Amino acid sequence: MAYQFPVRDVHYLLNHAADFDAVRETGAFEDLSDDFVGAILEEAGKFANDILAPLNWTSDQQGARLENGKVFTTPGFKEAYAQYVEAGWNSVAFPEEWGGQNMPNSVALSVVDAMQGACISFAMGTMLTTAAVKALLAFGDDEQKRLYLEKLVTAEWSGTMNLSEPQAGSDLATIKTKATPNGDGTYNIKGQKIWISYGDHDMSDNIVHLVLARLPDAPEGTRGISMFLVPKFRVDSEGNIGQQNDVKIVSIEEKLGQHGSPTCVMAYGDNDECIGTLVGKENEGLRNMFVMMNAARIDVGMQAASVGEAAFQKSLEYAQDRPQGREFGVKSGPATAIWNHPDVRRNLYTMKALTDASKAICLANMVAYDVARRSPDPEIAAKAKEREELLTPLSKAFSSDRALETTNIGIQIHGGMGFVEETGAAQFFRDVRICTIYEGTNGIQGIDLIGRKLGMGEGKLAYDLIEEMIENADAAIATGDADLARAGERMKLEAESLRENTAWMVTAMQTKPEAGLAGGTPFLEQFGYVAGGHYLLKAAIASHGAKAADASQADYHDSRMHIASFYCDNLLPRAQGFAPAVRAGAETVEPLEPTLLSA
Amino acid sequence: MAYQFPVRDVHYLLNHAADFDAVRETGAFEDLSDDFVGAILEEAGKFANDILAPLNWTSDQQGARLENGKVFTTPGFKEAYAQYVEAGWNSVAFPEEWGGQNMPNSVALSVVDAMQGACISFAMGTMLTTAAVKALLAFGDDEQKRLYLEKLVTAEWSGTMNLSEPQAGSDLATIKTKATPNGDGTYNIKGQKIWISYGDHDMSDNIVHLVLARLPDAPEGTRGISMFLVPKFRVDSEGNIGQQNDVKIVSIEEKLGQHGSPTCVMAYGDNDECIGTLVGKENEGLRNMFVMMNAARIDVGMQAASVGEAAFQKSLEYAQDRPQGREFGVKSGPATAIWNHPDVRRNLYTMKALTDASKAICLANMVAYDVARRSPDPEIAAKAKEREELLTPLSKAFSSDRALETTNIGIQIHGGMGFVEETGAAQFFRDVRICTIYEGTNGIQGIDLIGRKLGMGEGKLAYDLIEEMIENADAAIATGDADLARAGERMKLEAESLRENTAWMVTAMQTKPEAGLAGGTPFLEQFGYVAGGHYLLKAAIASHGAKAADASQADYHDSRMHIASFYCDNLLPRAQGFAPAVRAGAETVEPLEPTLLSA
Known part of the structure; x- marks a missing residue:
C-alpha cells in the first residue's frame, strides 16, 4: 500500500495535543468548525496520496538536473505543481486580500505535513515560496506586494531564500554579496550564493529570489545586511514578465538525499546586470529574514516528522507481510509475520510515538504562532508569542533528530532489504538527513x-x-x-x-x-x-x-x-x-x- | 589529510582496555612482545593508509558491476588485493601448518580494524574468507583442508558464506536449497542464495562458497541443515583449477552503501551440475556455521567502529579547517575554526569516545576468544569462553549502533557540506548502515x-x-x-x-x-x-x-x-x-x- 496521509491522527493531534481551540478562540477566522478543518485535511491527504506520493521514488531515481544553465525537475513534478497551484494548496494561510484563504498557519502546517510525507523533494520547494510570501507580507513595500504577492501566494511563481555563501553558513556575519544603488530605486546585486533550494526549476514562469547582501558602506557583521528581491525574470509595472535577470545557476549539488529538490549554487550579477529591489529597511535584512526563518524552522520540524510517518507506514506494512520465525513458545508450523515479534512491535511503536510526539510539538508551536498573531487579547497574544519562541528550537531539532532515528528503524525493520535502495526504506533515511542541518543546525537550535x-x-x-x-x-x-x-x-x-x-x-x-x-x-x-x-x-x-x-x-x-x-x-x-x-x-x-x- | 590508521590508540586499547597480557599468559604464541605487536600494527596501518584508503571514494563512485554473468570490482581493487595476499595480511591468526603466522585473533582483529577503516567495501570480502578458513579448520576433512585451506589462508582464493534465501533471513529454519548425494562422496547442490558478499569478483582465481543446504530426508527446521563446500571452479586432486562449477550470479544488489562490495543473488545448480562436498557432519551445518558466525560478529562490530574512526578523523580535520563564527565573548575579528566552539568539540569527543569504547569491547571480546582457545588452564579457558559469549552480542550491536551515531555526527559537523556526497562524510554513514543488520540483526543480538x-x-x-x-x-x-x-x-x-x-x-x-x-x-x-x-x-x-x-x-x-x-x-x-x-x-x-x- 502506498503512503496515506493519516488524516485522523493529525486532526487528533491538532485538536487534543496542540489545543487548536485556542486558535478558534481568537475569533480571527471565519469558519474553523471541526468538520471544515477535517475536510481540508481530507482533501490535502487525497492530493498528497494521489498526486505527490507516486512521484516520490521517481524523485530519488530521476532527480533534478542542470542542462545548459537550466534546471529540469523530476518527470511529473511540473504537472503536479500545476495541480498544486490550481487546487490552492499554497494559499491556505494567507490573507484573502492577496488571494489567500485566511486559514490558520496551524492548519497550513497540517497541509504541509500531508505534502512532505508524500514527497519531501517536491514539498521542499513550496516551503520556500511560503517563506517568501511571509517576508513580503511583513516587509515588502506596496509596489513589491502589488507585483509579486498574489503570484507567490498561489505559487504561480515560486520563491527562494538566499542566505549562505561559501564562507558564510551558520555564521552569516561574513556575507559578501554586494548591492549597489542604481539611483532609480533599484540595486545592482553581485555575489555568489549557495544551498539555494529550487534556485531554478521548470515548474513556474518566474522565481522570486530573496537575497541577503551588503550596501556600500554598510556596517560590518550582521547589522550591515539588507534583503533584496531579485526576480529571475524582470517584471514590468503591470506585472508582466520581461527580460531575464542576470542570475546564473552555477551548479547543483549531488546530495545524499532529496535528489528531486535542486540545491543550487547561484551567481548574481556576473555581468553586473542583476537588478533587485530592497525589501524592508536598509541593514535590517538579517533580522527580517529571521522572522521567516522561525516559521520555516517549524516547517522543517514537521517536514521531518512527515517523512518519519511515511517510513513508519512502509515498515508497518512490511512487518505484517514478512513471515520470519515463530511466535515465542510456538514450536512448529509456518513462520509468522514479524509484526508478531515483541522486538519488532517495539520498533514500530517507537517510530509512531516519536513521530507523533514530534508532530504534536510542531503543531502546538504553530498554534502558538497563530494565537500570538491573531488574538485580540494582548496578554494571550504575548503568552502565545513566548510559547512560540520556546517551542521553535524544539520543533526543529527534536523532530529532525527523531526522524533520523525513525527512518533508521524503518531500515532496520526491513532487514537486509532495507539496505537495498529499491525497497525505498533507505530513501526516507537519506532524504530526511538534511533536516538536522538546514534552517540552522540542531547545535545552533540548542544555543538558541x-x-x-x-x-x-x-x-x-x-x-x-x-x-x-x-x-x-x-x-x-x-x-x-x-x-x-x-x-x-x-x-x-x-x-x-x-x-x-x-x-x-x-x-x-x-x-x-x-x-x-x-x-x-x-x-x-x-x-x-x-x-x-x-x-x-x-x-x-x-x-x-x-x-x-x-x-x-x-x-x-x-x-x-x-x-x-x-x-x-x-x-x-x-x-x-x-x-x-x-x-x-x-x-x-x-x-x-x-x-x-x-x- | 587522508585516513591514518590510529596505531597508537588501537595498541593502547589492546593492551590497557582489552588486557592483551592475558593472551601472552597463555604461552601459546612465540613472540608477543609489545614491540612486535606494535610493528605489526604499524605495518598494517601503512598498508591500509597507502593502498586501501585511496580506493575508498572510488569504491563508492565506481562500485562493483555485473557484466555477462561476471562481477567486476572497483578499479584498483584487483591490484590492491594482490598486494594484500602478497603481504600476508589474511594469514595473521592462522596456523603455520597452513601458511599462517600463528598470531592471536586479537592481533588479527586489530589488523582488520586498519583495513576496514581504510576501505570497508574492500575489507568486507576478506572478512568472509577469514570465516571460511575458520570453518574448514574446525570442520573440514583432510582432503578439503589439503585442497583449499592454504589457498584460503593466504586469500589467494577467497571464501563466501551462503546462508540466506529469499524466505529465510533471520530465520534459517526455512532454508530450501537441496543437496543430493551423487554416490561418489560429492553432492549435487540446487537452490538460490541471497546476500552473498563477494559471491563473485575478479580479484582471485577461485572462490570457495560455503553453502547451507538440506539433504534428502533431512529433518525440518534448523536441525536438518548441512554445510557444503562449493568451489566456483572445480579443483582436481592435485589442487589444480578445472572446469567451472554450475554456480550463477543472478544479480547484484543496488545498495545504500558499500557499493564496492558486490552483494550477490546466487543460483546453485540451475543446470543440475553444481558439485559440492559436505563440510562437517550431516545436519550440523547451522550449528557449525554459527561457530564462525560468532567470530564474524566481533569482526562486524570492529568493522563498524573502524568506519567510525575514519569519520571522526575527517570531521576533526574539517573542524580545524572551517572558520565560522567567533569564540564566545569575542566581539570582533575574523571567524574562528569551528573546533573552538564547545558544541562542536562535544560532537567530536562523542565520536571518539563512542568509537574507542566500541573498539575496546570488540578487542576485549577477541582477547577472550583467544584465551578461551589457547590457554592451557581449563579454568581460565572456560572463564574466557564465558566472557567471549557474553561480549559477542555487545560487540556486534553496540558497536554498529554507535557507529551509525558517529558517522551521523560526522555529517552534522560538516554542516550542509555533509549532505553533499563529494565531501565523503555521507559515504561513511551509508557504508556502515548495514552493520546493524548483517550477521544477525541487532534485535537478534538482544535476544541472544x-x-x-x-x-x-x-x-x-x-x-x-x-x-x-x-x-x-x-x-x-x-x-x-x-x-x-x-x-x-x-x-x-x-x-x-x-x-x-x-x-x-x-x-x-x-x-x-x-x-x-x-x-x-x-x-x-x-x-x-x-x-x-x-x-x-x-x-x-x-x-x-x-x-x-x-x-x-x-x-x-x-x-x-x-x-x-x-x-x-x-x-x-x-x-x-x-x-x-x-x-x-x-x-x-x-x-x-x-x-x-x-x-
Missing part, C-alpha cells in the same frame, strides 16, 4: 534554546511550560487509568528534573556561559523528550475522556493512549540519560591537542 | 543476550563482568584523580542498575519470557553503554599509572583519560535512559490493531 529563549525572563518561558507539564501529569494521574497514571508519575519526575536543569542552565548562561554552551545539545535533547511526552500525554487524557463519552471511538482512543503510555514508559526516560551531561560543564569539552585525539 | 547468554548459569556471565566493573570503578576512585573518581562513582551507579536489570531479566526470561523479550533491545543498549564505559575506564586507570611512571607520555595519557571521563560524564548516563524500558513488560508492546496505528 539556552541563550535567547532561556534568556527571556530568566527561564520564564521554560518554567511556564514545565508548570503546565506538571498540571497535565496530575491530570493524567487523576484519570485513574493505570497506564496514564504511571505515565503521569514519570512525567512529573522528568519535568522536575528538567526544571532543575533549567535553573542550572539559566545561572550558567549568566555566570559561566562557556559551561552552559557545553551543555546546550543535551539540554535540548532532554527538553525535547519531555515536551514530546507532555503533548502526547495531553492528547491521551483527552482520549480518556472522549472514550468515556463516545464508545464508538474507543478502539482508536485506546490505540492513542497506548502510544502515549508507550512513549512515557520507554522513550521519555531517555531524558534522564541526557540530564547529567547538561551539567558536565566547560571542562568536559576542554580543548585537547587534536593530534593526540587520533594517534 | 537475554536468552542464550543470560541463560548460561542464570546470569552468571553478566554478574561476573558487573563484579569486575565495580572493582574497576573502585580502582578509579582510588586513583585520587578527580575526573577518574567521578567516573568511578558514575560507573558504580550504572553497574548496580545493570545488576538489578540483569536480575529482573533472568527471572523474566524464566517466568514470563514475553516480558523479557519486550525489553531485549533496551537491555542491550544499557549493557552496551556500561560495558563501553568499563573498558575505557580500565584503560584510563592504566593511563593514570603510566603517566606517573613516565612523564614523557603524559600528554597522550591525559587525552585518553579525558576521553574516558568525557564518556562517563556524558555518554554512560544514557544507560539510565534505557533502564526503565527494560522492565516495561510485555504489555508495553501488546499488539494493537495496525489500521488504528496510522489512521
Whole structure:
C-alpha cells in the first residue's frame, strides 16, 4: 500500500495535543468548525496520496538536473505543481486580500505535513515560496506586494531564500554579496550564493529570489545586511514578465538525499546586470529574514516528522507481510509475520510515538504562532508569542533528530532489504538527513534554546511550560487509568528534573556561559523528550475522556493512549540519560591537542 | 589529510582496555612482545593508509558491476588485493601448518580494524574468507583442508558464506536449497542464495562458497541443515583449477552503501551440475556455521567502529579547517575554526569516545576468544569462553549502533557540506548502515543476550563482568584523580542498575519470557553503554599509572583519560535512559490493531 496521509491522527493531534481551540478562540477566522478543518485535511491527504506520493521514488531515481544553465525537475513534478497551484494548496494561510484563504498557519502546517510525507523533494520547494510570501507580507513595500504577492501566494511563481555563501553558513556575519544603488530605486546585486533550494526549476514562469547582501558602506557583521528581491525574470509595472535577470545557476549539488529538490549554487550579477529591489529597511535584512526563518524552522520540524510517518507506514506494512520465525513458545508450523515479534512491535511503536510526539510539538508551536498573531487579547497574544519562541528550537531539532532515528528503524525493520535502495526504506533515511542541518543546525537550535529563549525572563518561558507539564501529569494521574497514571508519575519526575536543569542552565548562561554552551545539545535533547511526552500525554487524557463519552471511538482512543503510555514508559526516560551531561560543564569539552585525539 | 590508521590508540586499547597480557599468559604464541605487536600494527596501518584508503571514494563512485554473468570490482581493487595476499595480511591468526603466522585473533582483529577503516567495501570480502578458513579448520576433512585451506589462508582464493534465501533471513529454519548425494562422496547442490558478499569478483582465481543446504530426508527446521563446500571452479586432486562449477550470479544488489562490495543473488545448480562436498557432519551445518558466525560478529562490530574512526578523523580535520563564527565573548575579528566552539568539540569527543569504547569491547571480546582457545588452564579457558559469549552480542550491536551515531555526527559537523556526497562524510554513514543488520540483526543480538547468554548459569556471565566493573570503578576512585573518581562513582551507579536489570531479566526470561523479550533491545543498549564505559575506564586507570611512571607520555595519557571521563560524564548516563524500558513488560508492546496505528 502506498503512503496515506493519516488524516485522523493529525486532526487528533491538532485538536487534543496542540489545543487548536485556542486558535478558534481568537475569533480571527471565519469558519474553523471541526468538520471544515477535517475536510481540508481530507482533501490535502487525497492530493498528497494521489498526486505527490507516486512521484516520490521517481524523485530519488530521476532527480533534478542542470542542462545548459537550466534546471529540469523530476518527470511529473511540473504537472503536479500545476495541480498544486490550481487546487490552492499554497494559499491556505494567507490573507484573502492577496488571494489567500485566511486559514490558520496551524492548519497550513497540517497541509504541509500531508505534502512532505508524500514527497519531501517536491514539498521542499513550496516551503520556500511560503517563506517568501511571509517576508513580503511583513516587509515588502506596496509596489513589491502589488507585483509579486498574489503570484507567490498561489505559487504561480515560486520563491527562494538566499542566505549562505561559501564562507558564510551558520555564521552569516561574513556575507559578501554586494548591492549597489542604481539611483532609480533599484540595486545592482553581485555575489555568489549557495544551498539555494529550487534556485531554478521548470515548474513556474518566474522565481522570486530573496537575497541577503551588503550596501556600500554598510556596517560590518550582521547589522550591515539588507534583503533584496531579485526576480529571475524582470517584471514590468503591470506585472508582466520581461527580460531575464542576470542570475546564473552555477551548479547543483549531488546530495545524499532529496535528489528531486535542486540545491543550487547561484551567481548574481556576473555581468553586473542583476537588478533587485530592497525589501524592508536598509541593514535590517538579517533580522527580517529571521522572522521567516522561525516559521520555516517549524516547517522543517514537521517536514521531518512527515517523512518519519511515511517510513513508519512502509515498515508497518512490511512487518505484517514478512513471515520470519515463530511466535515465542510456538514450536512448529509456518513462520509468522514479524509484526508478531515483541522486538519488532517495539520498533514500530517507537517510530509512531516519536513521530507523533514530534508532530504534536510542531503543531502546538504553530498554534502558538497563530494565537500570538491573531488574538485580540494582548496578554494571550504575548503568552502565545513566548510559547512560540520556546517551542521553535524544539520543533526543529527534536523532530529532525527523531526522524533520523525513525527512518533508521524503518531500515532496520526491513532487514537486509532495507539496505537495498529499491525497497525505498533507505530513501526516507537519506532524504530526511538534511533536516538536522538546514534552517540552522540542531547545535545552533540548542544555543538558541539556552541563550535567547532561556534568556527571556530568566527561564520564564521554560518554567511556564514545565508548570503546565506538571498540571497535565496530575491530570493524567487523576484519570485513574493505570497506564496514564504511571505515565503521569514519570512525567512529573522528568519535568522536575528538567526544571532543575533549567535553573542550572539559566545561572550558567549568566555566570559561566562557556559551561552552559557545553551543555546546550543535551539540554535540548532532554527538553525535547519531555515536551514530546507532555503533548502526547495531553492528547491521551483527552482520549480518556472522549472514550468515556463516545464508545464508538474507543478502539482508536485506546490505540492513542497506548502510544502515549508507550512513549512515557520507554522513550521519555531517555531524558534522564541526557540530564547529567547538561551539567558536565566547560571542562568536559576542554580543548585537547587534536593530534593526540587520533594517534 | 587522508585516513591514518590510529596505531597508537588501537595498541593502547589492546593492551590497557582489552588486557592483551592475558593472551601472552597463555604461552601459546612465540613472540608477543609489545614491540612486535606494535610493528605489526604499524605495518598494517601503512598498508591500509597507502593502498586501501585511496580506493575508498572510488569504491563508492565506481562500485562493483555485473557484466555477462561476471562481477567486476572497483578499479584498483584487483591490484590492491594482490598486494594484500602478497603481504600476508589474511594469514595473521592462522596456523603455520597452513601458511599462517600463528598470531592471536586479537592481533588479527586489530589488523582488520586498519583495513576496514581504510576501505570497508574492500575489507568486507576478506572478512568472509577469514570465516571460511575458520570453518574448514574446525570442520573440514583432510582432503578439503589439503585442497583449499592454504589457498584460503593466504586469500589467494577467497571464501563466501551462503546462508540466506529469499524466505529465510533471520530465520534459517526455512532454508530450501537441496543437496543430493551423487554416490561418489560429492553432492549435487540446487537452490538460490541471497546476500552473498563477494559471491563473485575478479580479484582471485577461485572462490570457495560455503553453502547451507538440506539433504534428502533431512529433518525440518534448523536441525536438518548441512554445510557444503562449493568451489566456483572445480579443483582436481592435485589442487589444480578445472572446469567451472554450475554456480550463477543472478544479480547484484543496488545498495545504500558499500557499493564496492558486490552483494550477490546466487543460483546453485540451475543446470543440475553444481558439485559440492559436505563440510562437517550431516545436519550440523547451522550449528557449525554459527561457530564462525560468532567470530564474524566481533569482526562486524570492529568493522563498524573502524568506519567510525575514519569519520571522526575527517570531521576533526574539517573542524580545524572551517572558520565560522567567533569564540564566545569575542566581539570582533575574523571567524574562528569551528573546533573552538564547545558544541562542536562535544560532537567530536562523542565520536571518539563512542568509537574507542566500541573498539575496546570488540578487542576485549577477541582477547577472550583467544584465551578461551589457547590457554592451557581449563579454568581460565572456560572463564574466557564465558566472557567471549557474553561480549559477542555487545560487540556486534553496540558497536554498529554507535557507529551509525558517529558517522551521523560526522555529517552534522560538516554542516550542509555533509549532505553533499563529494565531501565523503555521507559515504561513511551509508557504508556502515548495514552493520546493524548483517550477521544477525541487532534485535537478534538482544535476544541472544537475554536468552542464550543470560541463560548460561542464570546470569552468571553478566554478574561476573558487573563484579569486575565495580572493582574497576573502585580502582578509579582510588586513583585520587578527580575526573577518574567521578567516573568511578558514575560507573558504580550504572553497574548496580545493570545488576538489578540483569536480575529482573533472568527471572523474566524464566517466568514470563514475553516480558523479557519486550525489553531485549533496551537491555542491550544499557549493557552496551556500561560495558563501553568499563573498558575505557580500565584503560584510563592504566593511563593514570603510566603517566606517573613516565612523564614523557603524559600528554597522550591525559587525552585518553579525558576521553574516558568525557564518556562517563556524558555518554554512560544514557544507560539510565534505557533502564526503565527494560522492565516495561510485555504489555508495553501488546499488539494493537495496525489500521488504528496510522489512521
